[in-house]
Amino acid sequence: MHAVRLAYFLLRMIFSAGRGNQMRRKSCAERTINVLQTGVSGSTDRIFPRLVCLCIVLLLIGWSASFAAHDDLFDLKEVTDGVYIAQAQRAHILNSNAAVIMLDDGVLVVDTHSKPSAARALIQQIKAITDKPVRYVVDTHFHYDHFQGNGAYREAFPGVQVIASEPTRHGIVHRGIPRIKAELAGGEGFGRYIRSIEQSRLALAETSDPGEQERLKREIALEEGYLDELRNIGNVLPTISFERSLVLRRGDREVQILFLGRGHTDGDTLVFLPKERILCTGDLVHAWGPYMPDSHPYDWIQTLENVEKLDFHRIISGHGDVLQGKRQVTLWKHYLQDLMDQVGELYARGATVDQIRQDIDLSKHFSLIDRLEPGVDAHIRKAYREISWEP
Ligand SMILES: [Zn+2]
């Protein structure tokens, strides 16, 4: 509401300026409200300023509403009747999007972000739009930013079932949970936040810039809070697993939970609504460039081919905004094919990974796929490991 008050104040200032010693007239905002209430307007020379005034007020109210939305971790937007994207806002510790799907007797949520507090925040937003309980959670894959909030759903909805493909359940047990433990132990790779907190403390001791001190303190608090959540993460294990597909029919809604092959991980799960023609893809395809460390690149190309055969017109993916049509699926497929082909050809001519990094040309994809370029070097190394016989 601050912005609305600011709008009112600004309008009074703008429209009273230049009046000199004129008699005090009603402010523009007051006059606009009068016009809205009575439907009676003054002479034509007064209509234009009133319209301008009304537009400014509406713009500022919209501006204030968008600020309110940014206080939330997620932008909850209806994609079609009863199907929502909970689009993750930019955060210091990455959160995935979720899809929120209304069923006749409950709610199904796809993916649970990087921590229980994020899942709890979304649960509050879900409670604001429905009284129905969350009955199902689907984990699309075993990465930290997609399943670590599972426990929050268990606490809030004790009857909830957590669904994952068999390989994703295996991935949570044998890689997801060990990675959480490594994070807490400060281990190689996944001990990143313990190392980051140590570095921030050293930097804090050295800097005298108040802005920098503030930033470092905020970062330390966020990272310590995250580690605390990991220490008390609760039970994150899926309760229902499936091999190829699992279909829920609830009232008018049919929800197909599908495994169409390996790709971003070995267990990527899709949630497909055939009637609404909406597909939830996790990170098998999302709005930015692919992330490849746990991927199976050749299978991925084939799996994307399988995805293209489904009849959908919108994608709710793991990261970024809703995707229209199949374009992103095709762009990722072409990129992965080109990456594997070029690395394969250069390797076959005897090139080392460093020579390949210099000679390869993937630049035609950069303008087509958002945020692709920063990841390309890691993609080349992954492709090289996949093709060569090197560890
Ligand atoms: Zn992700």
Ligand SMILES: [Zn+2]
């Ligand atoms: Zn992922």
